[in-house]
Every structure is written in C-alpha cells, then in structure tokens.
Amino acid sequence: MKTIAISGKGGTGKSTLATLIIRWLRDKGLGSILAVDADSNVNLNELLGVKLKETIGSIREEMKTMSSNLPAGMNKAQFLEYKIQASLVETPDFDLIAMGRPEGPGCYCYANNLLREILKCLSQNYEYVVIDNEAGMEHLSRRTVQKIDYLLIVSDPCPRGIQTSGKISRLLKELDTRVDEKLLIINRLKDSLPPSILKTIQEENLTLLGTIPEDEMLLETDQKGLPIWPVLRSTKSYMALDTLMRKLSL
Amino acid sequence: MSKLIATRAIRGAYKLVERAERELKKAIEEKGPETKVEFPNTGYYLPISYGILGLKVQKLKDLLLLLEEAKKLLPPLPNEKLWLPYLGHTLDAGMATLFADEIIEAIKYTQDPLPYLPESSPRDGFLWLGAASDVIMRERGIEFVDGTAPGFAACVGYCPTNEIAVKIARELQEKNLYVFMSAATEGKSMAKQLEEEGIQMGWETRLVPFGDDVTATVHSLGFATRVALSFGGAQPGDYQRILRYNKNRVFAFVLAFGPVDDEKHAQAAGAINYGFPTIADTDIDKILPTGICTYEHVVSPVPHEKIVSKAIEVRGLKITITKVPVPVSYGPAFQGERIRKEDMYVELAGTSKPGFEFLTSKNMDEVEDGKIEVIGPEIDEVEEGAQLPLAIWVEVAGREMQPDFEPILERHIHDFINCANGVFHMGQRDINWIRVSKEAKQKGFKFKHFGTIIHAKLHGEFGKIVDKVQVKIYTREEEILKLIGTVRKVYHFRDERLADLTDEAVEIFYSCTLCQSFAPNHVCIITPERSGLCGAYNWLDGKAAYQINPAGPNQPVKKGRVIDPLRGQWEEINKFVYNYSHKTLERFNAYSIIEYPMTSCGCFECISCILPSTNGIMTVYRDYAGMTPSGMKFSTLAGNIGGGVQTPGFLGHSKHYIGSNKFIRAEGGAKRIVWMNRALKEELEPVLRRIGEKEGINGFFEMIADETVAITEEEVLDYITKKNHPALSLPPMF
Numbered sequence: 001m002k003t004i005a006i007s008g009k010g011g012t013g014k015s016t017l018a019t020l021i022i023r024w025l026r027d028k029g030l031g032s033i034l035a036v037d038a039d040s041n042v043n044l045n046e047l048l049g050v051k052l053k054e055t056i057g058s059i060r061e062e063m064k065t066m067s068s069n070l071p072a073g074m075n076k077a078q079f080l081e082y083k084i085q086a087s088l089v090e091t092p093d094f095d096l097i098a099m100g101r102p103e104g105p106g107c108y109c110y111a112n113n114l115l116r117e118i119l120k121c122l123s124q125n126y127e128y129v130v131i132d133n134e135a136g137m138e139h140l141s142r143r144t145v146q147k148i149d150y151l152l153i154v155s156d157p158c159p160r161g162i163q164t165s166g167k168i169s170r171l172l173k174e175l176d177t178r179v180d181e182k183l184l185i186i187n188r189l190k191d192s193l194p195p196s197i198l199k200t201i202q203e204e205n206l207t208l209l210g211t212i213p214e215d216e217m218l219l220e221t222d223q224k225g226l227p228i229w230p231v232l233r234s235t236k237s238y239m240a241l242d243t244l245m246r247k248l249s250l
Numbered sequence: 251m252s253k254l255i256a257t258r259a260i261r262g263a264y265k266l267v268e269r270a271e272r273e274l275k276k277a278i279e280e281k282g283p284e285t286k287v288e289f290p291n292t293g294y295y296l297p298i299s300y301g302i303l304g305l306k307v308q309k310l311k312d313l314l315l316l317l318e319e320a321k322k323l324l325p326p327l328p329n330e331k332l333w334l335p336y337l338g339h340t341l342d343a344g345m346a347t348l349f350a351d352e353i354i355e356a357i358k359y360t361q362d363p364l365p366y367l368p369e370s371s372p373r374d375g376f377l378w379l380g381a382a383s384d385v386i387m388r389e390r391g392i393e394f395v396d397g398t399a400p401g402f403a404a405c406v407g408y409c410p411t412n413e414i415a416v417k418i419a420r421e422l423q424e425k426n427l428y429v430f431m432s433a434a435t436e437g438k439s440m441a442k443q444l445e446e447e448g449i450q451m452g453w454e455t456r457l458v459p460f461g462d463d464v465t466a467t468v469h470s471l472g473f474a475t476r477v478a479l480s481f482g483g484a485q486p487g488d489y490q491r492i493l494r495y496n497k498n499r500v501f502a503f504v505l506a507f508g509p510v511d512d513e514k515h516a517q518a519a520g521a522i523n524y525g526f527p528t529i530a531d532t533d534i535d536k537i538l539p540t541g542i543c544t545y546e547h548v549v550s551p552v553p554h555e556k557i558v559s560k561a562i563e564v565r566g567l568k569i570t571i572t573k574v575p576v577p578v579s580y581g582p583a584f585q586g587e588r589i590r591k592e593d594m595y596v597e598l599a600g601t602s603k604p605g606f607e608f609l610t611s612k613n614m615d616e617v618e619d620g621k622i623e624v625i626g627p628e629i630d631e632v633e634e635g636a637q638l639p640l641a642i643w644v645e646v647a648g649r650e651m652q653p654d655f656e657p658i659l660e661r662h663i664h665d666f667i668n669c670a671n672g673v674f675h676m677g678q679r680d681i682n683w684i685r686v687s688k689e690a691k692q693k694g695f696k697f698k699h700f701g702t703i704i705h706a707k708l709h710g711e712f713g714k715i716v717d718k719v720q721v722k723i724y725t726r727e728e729e730i731l732k733l734i735g736t737v738r739k740v741y742h743f744r745d746e747r748l749a750d751l752t753d754e755a756v757e758i759f760y761s762c763t764l765c766q767s768f769a770p771n772h773v774c775i776i777t778p779e780r781s782g783l784c785g786a787y788n789w790l791d792g793k794a795a796y797q798i799n800p801a802g803p804n805q806p807v808k809k810g811r812v813i814d815p816l817r818g819q820w821e822e823i824n825k826f827v828y829n830y831s832h833k834t835l836e837r838f839n840a841y842s843i844i845e846y847p848m849t850s851c852g853c854f855e856c857i858s859c860i861l862p863s864t865n866g867i868m869t870v871y872r873d874y875a876g877m878t879p880s881g882m883k884f885s886t887l888a889g890n891i892g893g894g895v896q897t898p899g900f901l902g903h904s905k906h907y908i909g910s911n912k913f914i915r916a917e918g919g920a921k922r923i924v925w926m927n928r929a930l931k932e933e934l935e936p937v938l939r940r941i942g943e944k945e946g947i948n949g950f951f952e953m954i955a956d957e958t959v960a961i962t963e964e965e966v967l968d969y970i971t972k973k974n975h976p977a978l979s980l981p982p983m984f
Contacts, residue, residue, distance in 0.1 A: 001373075002373070032590060032592070077791065078664075078676075078677065078678065081676065082676045082677045082681060082683065085588065085676050085683075086600070086601055086676075086683070090590065090591035090592075091591075092591075092592055095590060095591075121586040122588060124454065124586070125587060125588040125590065147369065149373075178369075249374060
C-alpha cells in the first residue's frame, strides 16, 4: 500500500490536485484506490462527482449521542466498524471515505482509538490511499493516518504561499505520523517560475516536484459547479501532473 | 546423534564467528569503537546477548566482548577418533552462532542506507524487515503468551517451486503460526517466492521476511528471547529461565528448505538451545531424542505435503485446529479484508436487504449434526452483483448447553465467517452484512459454506458444550420476514437478562489503560455494574475490545479472593492495579467514595464529592459550566481529582454508574445524593425515581436540590432539611 497525502494552504487547489492524482492512478491501472477526504469542509466528493452518505465525524457524533441506545446487542466497536464500512462510497474507479468535522467537546479517547484501528485495517485493502488534507493536518496530528509515502504540499506561485508551505513542512516534524518524502507542487502557474520564488523555496528548505499551469478549462467547470472528474483527462493540468507523477516511484 | 551433523554445525559456527570477527574489525576501523549500535526501538539491546549473558551492547566496542563470549563457546571440531560427539558441544556451537549472528546483524544497523525497512511490512519491492521493534514485539508477543498464536516457523532456504512455498505459508497461517523467513540459498528464498506470487507479507499477515542473510535468522530467536524477558518475567542473564520459557511456552520450529549448508546447520543448533527442533525437506541426517527439545531435534527428509503437520507433531503442539472444509483459505489472517464492490460477486443483507443471524439451542433429538440447508437461491443461481437478503439460523444441541450460552456462541458467527478468504462479514443479529468475492465464487464457495464454517468452528472451539449443529441459510425475503419478528423478541429477552448481570456473577473484570497517555498511573477497572468513568466503555465493551485486540489496553483481570464485599475490594484486582499504576496504588474500593476510591484519568463524565454538612454528596455532569455547592466548578474539581490520584471524598465516574446498585454502596448508595446539576437530574429522572421506589423513599427525585434552588452548601442543607432528605438520617460518612 502507498499513501499519498496532499496538503497546503486553503484555496491552493488541494482537492483538485487530489482528484487529478486519483484520475491519474486510475488511468495507469496501478491498482485499487481509497480516496480520503480529510478536509472538514468536505468537498472532494463534489469534484469526483459522487454523493456522500455519512462522514466519519457524523458517525462518531452519532455514537457519542446514542451512547446507551445502540442497536440491541451490538457493542460500540462493532457498531462503529459497521457504520464506517457502510459509509464508503464505492465506484468502479475508486472508493471514497470522508472524515468530516473534527470532534466537539467531550472525551473522544475511546472513539478515536477505535477509529484508528478501523481505518488502519480498511486502508490495508487498497494499493493506493490518497488523502486530501486540510492545512492544519488535523487527522495527521491525531494519528488517524499511520504512515505517508509522499506528502505533496500545494502552493500558489507567490512567496507567501511558499513560506506557508515551509511552515506546513516543519509542522510535520512535530507529528507522530511518518512521512517518507515531502515535495512541493506549485499550482496555477501563469508563466515560468520567477527567480524570487525559487529563492524562497530554497530558503524554506523545500524540494520542488514540479509545477502545474493555470487551467482555465478546469476553473470554468469548477465555477459552474460541475464535477471536474469527467473532463480531467483533456486538461492542461492533467498533462502537467503526468510528468510530475512519473517522478515518484508508485 | 550423528557425527556428521554435529561436525557440520560446529564447522558452521566457526565460519560465522570468523566472519563476525572480520566484519567487526572492519567496522571498528571504519567507524570507530564508540559508534552506537542498536536494533531499532528496543529496550532490550541486542536481545540474545542481553537475555543470555545480560550484556548491554551499545557501542561497536561492546561487540568485542560478545565476540569473546562466542569464541569461548566454540567447541573443538570432532576429530576422526571421536565417533559420538556430545550434543553439548553442538549446543555450544549453536549459541556461539547466535552471538556471531547478532554481531553481524548489529553491524548492519550502523550502515547507511539501512539494509532493512523500519516498517512492519515490505514495500516498493523491498522485502527485508530485520529486527522487530518493541512495539511489534509487544503487539505480537502477547499472542504467543495468550495462545492466539501458538508460535512461529522459522523458514530458511527456498522451496522447490513457488507453488509449494505459497501452500506451506498458507498452511502455517491457517494454523495461526507466524512465518519468519530468512537465509536465502544462492539468492533464492521463500520470501522472494511469496513475493513473486503476489502474496502480501508483513507482521499483519504473519508472514515476516527478516532478511536474506543466514544471520538474519537470529531475529526469530531474538524475538523469542524478548518474549521471555517481557512476558515471562525472566531477568537478563538468566539464560536457563529464558530457554526453558521458550521450550515450554513458545511453540516454534525451524523449517529448512533446499540444500542446508554448514551455516544453516549452525543456526539449527542455535535453535535447539531454545527447544526448537528443525524439520528439513532434504536428507540432512537426524538428531533424535536426547532431552533438549520435547521430542526429536532434527528430522529429515520430510515431504512437503507433510512437513507442516510433522513439524507440529515434533514440536509437541497440542492445540487441535479444526480444518474448515471450504474451497477457500481459512484463518484469522483473512479477517479485516474488505471486499470492494468491484471484486464482489454478491452482497447479502446489509443496508439494502433484510437479514439476521440467530443461534438457538434444541433438544438432542431435534438436531441432525452437520445438516445444512439453503432455503432460497444458491450463489450460482444469482447473477454477478446481486443483492440478496440473508438469514443464518443455527440450531445447536449439547448435554452441557445452556440458553445463556446462545448469545455468546451467536456473536462468534462474525469471527467465524470473516476468517474465510474472500468473504467479508459485518455486524450481528438483525444488522448483518456479507459480501462474497468473485474469486471466492470462482473457487467454488457457496452459501451453504456459511453453514459448513459455523458447524466446523462451533465443534472446534465449543466442543465442550456443543455436540450437534445444524444450519439453515435463508436467501429469500418471504421466509426471512416471517421469522424476523420472532428472533427480535428473543434478542430483546436476552438483553433484559444481560441487564441483570452483576459483579458477583462474573469472575473477570476488564482493565482500561487507554488514558495512560494522559494519566500514567491511572487504571480503570470496569465491572458489569461499574462502567468506565468516561462513560464510553462498559464491561461488555471491554470484553469485546479484548477480543478484537488481545494486546490492547483492555485486559481481563481475575477478581481473586474477596477482601471486602461491601466496599468492593478483591485481591487480584489490587495486585493488577498496583502493577499497572506503576506501584503507586496499593488498593482500591470499587464501591466507595471515602475509603480508597477508584482513581480518575480526567475523562470522567461526572464528578461526585461530599458536602460534609449535608451528610450527602453532590454530583455534577461535565457539560455544566456553573458553580456547584462544593465551591468549585466542574473544571476546578476535575483538575483536583484527575491524574490517577486517590482523593477521598471525590470520585470521577460515568453517568451510568449512578443507576447501579453498586453506586457508592459503602456509603449507602444513591440516596446520599443531595444535589445534582439540573440537566443531569432531568436526564436521570427515571433512574432516580426507580431508586426512590426501591429504597421506599416517597418523592426522592424532588428531594434532590439543583442549581435553580441552591448553589451553596448552606442553601443545599436548607433545601434538603425542608424536604426531609434521607441523607440527613443516614450514619455519618466519615
């Protein structure tokens, strides 16, 4: 199993990139894919053009509030596992699970501990796990993800964006999740990379995997609120991503 | 005892000790004697030298000491005149080999890049995992101790074909054994063969590729040594105890495939020290009984189709494992596999179709053992992708069978079915969900095999209480809907009984140490009548969690001798708490708020504390942010009593515990409650009214003050005096 996680500042196109990567993995026919939407403003499913059933967050809340009213004879571990397995959105191309909102107040040690075990077990059934994270990487810090082969940090082509990416990269060191390789991707690049950006990348101690050009066609589709999944293969971004992905050993 | 085999083992030991010396010299020259050497993430240094000699190897120069020990053990090579060399010499040579192995493997860990992966399963086509970390050892080692996994097979060399390699690996997996693989011959190894066949390896699947070098075999015995040190309580250096523990408790053996050279003979001699015999597929001579292993020491040649059962017999493994006669592989290694929609042939019950699983007992003459009926379409009568309803109706009979065992046996249906390769099972009772993969269908798996599995496993695991088993599998909605009402009534009846479960009725409680990351000295003891203080965990949850993860934070704890029945104190529970609180708590009372109360982590749902002038207690729920009559808000109270410290007069507990018959029984129970925050009081109204009725106190619910009538202790006292609250007439609390 290989895990690819995508992170970056809000609005840099993380979910779009995740969608592109899933499309690419699928086209290469490399094996089964589990897509994980770990952003609390769940939207990956819209880009992928599928409907969500439940999120892990809502299942966890349900379990918390029903405490003593579980289906007769079922204990919480079984209930949680059943609900999570049933919440998976299944398509011929990929399966999708959404983490949903992080928790509210109260004690979640028990629920999170169970959750970790269940997700670990579930993800082992796939050749690829693609995680669309939020910038704070909440789920990584809670160790709901065990190990990451590639962390792709997405940034706008501006120095501030690169600095934020540097922060995200450093933040990882404090987390328990193992990350094998951290790579920077610059998204929505209009022309070529200005030297000032290259300098910032160096200062922030980041490794640039490559760039993805601004893509009017994708933007338009997205703005119309249409899923980008069906049109991906004919986009500029997809071509650019292809070059990038070939650099990884997947 | 053959001279040939002893000679080869001793010769192999010499070769390995020489190699260790050469490599150590080179490493010290290149990196310096002070270079750190260690196996990753372990507190046991190099486990064999630490266990056997008590030697703490930390630097390259320390390995020189180990080398000396290895040399000291090397016996003279048997000469032409000595016809019957003693086994003792061979054993010494074996131990010298293990020391040499550890030196060579330790040096590998000083290399950059590391020749081993740090994770628990191979990736990117790189196979070798090397020494296991302590995390893996604790996770997996406990399985050896509690019997979930009886032991391991250390496999060296390679099988004649990949097919044979896969077959042997599957056979070992089915018997719950771990498969440790090392020592390639001419670059060929069993692990490579499995990889070529696309078999998933790693600690999770119990197929563990240690390394291709012959010296990597030492990680098997290093693992065994650490199990003895950590679970067997053996002290470092107490080699007798370590070796004896392994002989008696860890059912391991060596399987040697293909040509066996001197070095491999030497490894076999090392394993014999631990009581682990070697079984080979080629003719390498034998060492028959002489007293170290339980039976024979080296047996060869054994044909491949018999090698696993021969090994089990020679090692004296007594467990009887029922072979489940289904056309797919079967074993715990296949639990947790999800059948993805793409790979699925048929889906049964789940969210779209009705279904249930039900087990009931019958008279002996009403059950025909092994009878399995499928009522409705069989798998080959439905199209790919079909969704069907499913009811599994099991009838058992047995002289020792009791209705109370029905739900226990019924719950096992989940594990039983899940162990079949290509079958996914979720839930239980009338929330069940099964998928069968295309591959399983293609191999000939049928719906009737659910029955076959249940029949075989009930006999295998519950043979003491079950004599006869028959199963009906319904796949037609009409019949299922007719039956579902009846079974729901039975489920309900069983739950009612479960509610009657008392602390006295069970022999085992469960511990919970989930919160030790926050409160290192806190241990929860969960009893049927006192759930975990976070409210998330009751006794059955603890039991289930232990079944899911036997090495996890919930462990069964025997009650032992009753020290104080009123306050709830037991000998074995005290011992357990003492050990797991890192020797900070010597005793505790499960049912008292005053004397040695149970500690809290910080996760409690409610806090109760005494209000001295009222002769009663107040109870506040964690959502309540206002002031309480104790003069402290919930957060302040929590700060005072969390962290695993006993604070007489203060107690963290679950909401559920308030309704328990054991709620602060030592002090008179729930009738001591004089104040509650309103939301909690309202939520528990039915419970409090029931308590009132039981205690014969008219209007008990109305006697309890809340923040709308009292927020200081004086106000509470005024209120309850007016209401004539029963606490006032109880004996003083302390």
